[in-house]
Amino acid sequence: MSLREGRLIYEGKAKRVYLISNDELIMEFKDEVTALDGARKEHAPGKGKLTASQTAFFMDYLTKSGIRTHFINWDGDRRIHVRRLRMIPVEVIVRNYAYGSFIRRMPLVKPLTRFTAPLVEFHLKNDELHDPLILPEDIIEAELASMEQIMEVKSVALKVNQLLSKLLSNHGLILVDFKLEFGVNGNGALVLADELSGDTMRILMNGKHLDKELFRMGGSVKELVEAYSTLNSILGLSL
Ligand code: 5GP
Secondary structure, eight states, rough: OOOOOEEEEEEOOOEEEEEETTEEEEEEEEEEEEETTEEEEOTTTTHHHHEEEEEEHHHHHHTTTTTBBBBEEEEEESSEEEOEEOOOOOEEEEEEEEHHHHHHHTTTOTTEEEEEEEEEEEOOOOOOTTTEEHHHHHHTTTTSOHHHHHHHHHHHHHHHHHHHHHHHTTTTTTTEEEEEEEOOOSSSSSEEEESSTTEEEEETTTTTTSSSSHHHOOOHHHHHHHHHHHHHHHHHHOO
């Protein structure tokens, strides 16, 4: 299926966004991988198609499970077609096991300890400040979202966690943590947006990462693309 060309309105480290109509966008996943806030950047042939297909697969599954998402369709390559939203500049992180920035701020908990209940965190989306952890009250003071919206974000994030954890565990995989982004549509409804892939989730198979942690830990682009291909074949997605 081919998607219409649009006007480039945003280019980030891993994606380009094109406007194709007043309420629809195309997200194009680049063959690039970055880590350490962009300090390490490499060309990664084949990665864009893998992260686009993973995002399409997870978003489609969540939509069919009753979550409101921005996903419309996938072009079978590096692009997905999505609804345009007013984005909330907050990264929502859900954690099932202690890892990454959690360990750095709370070294008293051993890596990969399972939490008694999933943790939901809010981080300001700001590369210069390294996406700092913020409070719901900070979000309200900055008028980024209302308390009602924050409560809904939290409850949708936990529901997404249940659905994805179950889906992955059915394939023998462990969902350690992941990042979500939300937006608001023209009717004022909260919608799950952005990406869901090895770039935004930590997924373990027998203790081995099938996610971007491989590259963050110093692994090669080849290892990363192979791990993403393994994830796709486990999930039954095209490579
Ligand atoms: P941490 O806060 O431990 O670095 O990350 C927690 C989870 O959220 C990980 O699965 C990580 O991949 C994801 N995550 C956190 N921040 C970002 C970000 O800025 N970009 C992307 N793509 N994923 C992120």
